[in-house]
Amino acid sequence: MRIVSYTIINLVISKRLLPNMNSSQKEIIHIIGIGGIGMSAIAEILHNFNYEVQGSDMRLNDNLDRLQKLGIKVYIGHNADNVKQAQVVVHSSAIKSDNVELFAARNNNKTVLHRSDMLAEITKDKYVVAVSGSSGKTTTTAMIASIFDHSNGPLSVISTYSPVIQVADTGIKKKDLDSSVTRWNDTNMGIDATVIVGGILNSYKSNSKLGKSNIFLIEADESDGTMLKIPANIAVITSVNSDHIDHYGTFDDIKNAFSQFANNADFTILPDSMVISCDASNSITFGLENGNIRASNIKQHNNSMKFDVLIDNNHKIKNVVLSNAVGIHKVSNALAAISVAIKFGISSADIKKGLLEFKGVARRFSLIANIKGVKFIEDYAHHPTEIHATLAATRLITKGKVVGIIEPLRFARIRNFFDAFIQVFMMFDHVILTTVHPPEDKPIPGCGIDNIQEALISNGFNNVKIMNDALLISHFISDSTNLGDVVLFIGAGNNIAKLAKETAALMPEVEV
Template sequence: MILKKDISKLKIHFIGIGGIGISGLAKYLKAQGANISGSDITESNATRYLRSIGIPITIPHSKDAITDQELVIHSAIIKPENIEIQEAQKKGILILSRKEALEFILCNKRVFSVCGAHGKSTTSAMLSAIFPEFGAIIGADTKEYGSNVREIQSQSIVFEADESDRSFLNSNPYCAIVTNAEPEHMESYEHSLENFHAAYRQFLTSASKRCINAEDPFLNAFASESCRLFPSKDISNISYILKEDEPYTRFTLKDLGSFDVWGFGEHTAINASLAILAAKTELEIEQIRKNLTHFKGIKKRFDIIQKGQLTIIDDYAHHPTEIKATLESVKIYSNLKQKNKIIAIWQPHKYSRLLDNLEGFQECFKKNCDELIILPVWKAGESEVFLDMEKIFGHYRPIFAQKIKKDNEQIKLLYGDKTIKTIKEGIVIGLGAGDITYQLRGEK
């Protein structure tokens, strides 16, 4: 079988190569020595970058893109009727989804695999900063090296594992790091908490080493030997400072001394602590302390995109727990910057998530938010569901806008063609996993 060969020696074609998950695999495998090609339906920043490093890209999909490749890997949104899938089938080329391919890409690697409902991208990027000689595949661009992939040859890799489609079970963890096991994406687990916990248990037990947040109820009950972090007693002396106008959290971890890490909030200290403890058997603690300072945040996570009279921050938070933690961080930043007003612009992400966590969303804006603006739900392919948002969130007296527009250094709220409000000062925090990130940047 073709995959008995070293996958890094194959000719591989990626369908949907512009997506962050697929492009990450393509970049990583190219760095390992594979011969890569790809295709997508439209041009993007990702496809332009891939071309710049010598990967031929076909736009749009075409059967001519399938030549003598030995393996085809496709993103989850690619359907069986795709013209390239059909051509690969005719030629007898092995076809794998990204989820299926992970097992073979990582099977011979020493994988530090990070998962959890919240904080896994940040923790992965912190761990990547601590291990600069490791390869990395992360779910967001880290500002340290401007990409979601560290494109180097290495036997060891930091990998952000995805529990949303169970693909974390294919990540071959040497060290399993779990930030939390809060139920999310339950449709992938037949809406069964038992199935959800069984998958996490399988992930953890498959690893040689484990590092977990033991204050998570499920993880606390996990019996196998693990490096266990109890944030409330293991992390102390948390303080917040600005270095060259950038946010940093300072904290003490167990008996290991003080650490500085980019970002604000207790959750930042927790994520950093898990990364530190996972690395502790690999590096001297002083080297870890130094390398952690290379972490400069990741795109769309407390991403400060404008400073001045109006500060604009973009954050991917799209679950009540994440929103609450992000708003706490904004409040810290507001106090240090002596800016009085915090304006949250929220784009709900998916009707299913909104309905599954409705009570949490109704509560998570109560503190650290002076004004709430709500945009239409980003459907993410779901069918529209009628919700009386004015009634559900009426206790916040929110402003409902259809979109926002960045105009020079101001934010305009639009309803149809009409500007209903212009925001000129304070701190705007954009919250959501849809296209709000492009609206905040004036790119849409």
């Protein structure tokens, strides 16, 4: 009952949070786990709103370094004293209920908000484009941001585009955008949206950007149902798979949650192949073969893709070049982004410019080194479907071997997708397994990296080792690779990112 009462109190208090942003008396907001990719973005946006923001995390990382340079106070380690001066304490689902700071905040009647509640507060009364999905949401959000940044206002409906889009209308009402259109007309600055995304955009060197318009572009996390709390005007769904069963219960529950996300919005953009219940008159679909917006004549180049876009068999955008992209799944991401642009009435020329100038996202098929002709590439993939897509993309750019250095994410995910992991790992030429992330995750019997290794060997795949030392891995790479091979560092944790950089630094003749 105590937790329930706090929840009710906090919901009431939270309603007054954002209106106070322009007052002279600012509240101190403490963020537990402030170094996380999603939490650090919220911290930076709140800081830019002139709130006094502070936070804590267990260890230093690049996100904390960036926040500290902005003047945000960061505590290393969790301690009840850290929240003493704060009026508002924000946490994510990764923070356990017995966390000492969270416990202290509740015991002292602080306003305690889940990350999703804070995002809902930040986006209240804004025009919101929310991007969610089991995979591809970060890259898709980044592509939309690039198109927005390179577009020239004002907004208008492109009536020569498909009848479906005309019937649906843009869904963007003049009253929603009055404050923005004037600025675009006067400065020719493009759609200056506020962006909050779950990755470091190379064009921003950050996971957020404070814009001057009333438009917010948000990556809405599906893992804990955050996307259901975002007041989306346009909902974008990139993909749906059976990940996060532990939160939802069943795959049907996951699909129902995305259906709710779609139906809560004024308009939905989703893959043509997806079985999601939503109003067809208020949605458009995209796909590689079918859908209102689809791609044709797809060609992979060294680090870019070229394709045509067909819109309801009526309007074609020819020779779209997507920079910093490898793999057919990136074209699918681009189609979702293009769908948003069309919805906003952005011209074909500006769409092409935005994708041509796309700089990519850190840790999304990112080249970190080229060592004697062997490419070191880092990727955030952590679900079997994502790892398969990353491997397939790699096969497009090499005829040599592919070595996968893989950091599994959470024992529960290994349990839920054990057989799928075995199948995809067997598609590599060599696999090196590192320790499971996060380090504090509780082991599940039969779901360790040694169990994965045993299963691979029993299935006839013997090229698998367990290593977590950069020097040993560098020796293995030196002995096992040749000109044209690719080494993939795969995983969502910080350890694999650190391991990739350390391994590359130990290799001779580095050409970044």
